[in-house]
Amino acid sequence: MMKASYSGYIEDGRYSVRADLYTSGLGALLKKFRIWATTTGVIGQNDLRPLQHIQQNEDKKHRRVEMNYKSDRVDVKIVPRLGSLGKPPATEKQKFESEDTLSAMLNLMMRGYRFTQKPCTGKIAVFDSKQHYYLRLQPDGHKQIRQKGFKGDTLRCKVYYEAVSGYDPEDLPNQEEAGTPVTVYLARYDQAGLYVPVRMKYKISSISATIKARDIRISVR
DSSP states (O other): OEEEEEEEEEETTEEEEEEEEEEOTHHHHHOOOEEEEEEEEEEOSSSEEEEEEEEEEOSSSOOEEEEEEOSSOEEEEEESOOSOOTTTTOOHHHHHTSBOHHHHHHHHHHBTTBSSSSSSOEEEEEEOSSOEEEEEEEEEEEEEEEETTEEEEEEEEEEEEEEEESOOGGGSOOHHHHHOOEEEEEEEETTTTEEEEEEEEEEETTEEEEEEOOOOOOOOO
């Protein structure tokens, strides 16, 4: 079993978020896996502007990623270094004009209240320290969700993954993967100004995965 948590705060035009991802139960016996990541940044008029992103892999290599955002570039430090940066690698412009993965998730949640008039619309440019891609958002109606942690109406959002640069040939999505979206179910929380993902589903011929939110806590000052 894989478990994940995503937490953070928004205050005075700034944000800070953290994510933890790890295996538990039988999954931990088969393969131990744990990653934590943090991002701090500021909220712009049209997007989020990360200031620093750190990711720590707690596997055998203990690879650590640090991305520090300057006024005109992103300084990326990866230890131990990656064997390849992709063909072609992401350009400096692509890195600078993209958000890190944690900021991209918050960007998705804030749309409809900030950045766009409606939720689940537009594209989010992402750079994950190697790969540069877009998340293309497409609304797909509503759905009532009943699960531990949430019961109520959700906006069904299709998220398409569009690879751009920084990929080795074997890492590029095939035709089926590129054409199949992740379906994200967003719950509206007006008091926080967020559309919170309560369920995610992805299914292709070779894999099927579902992620459900089990505990949602929101406090507004």
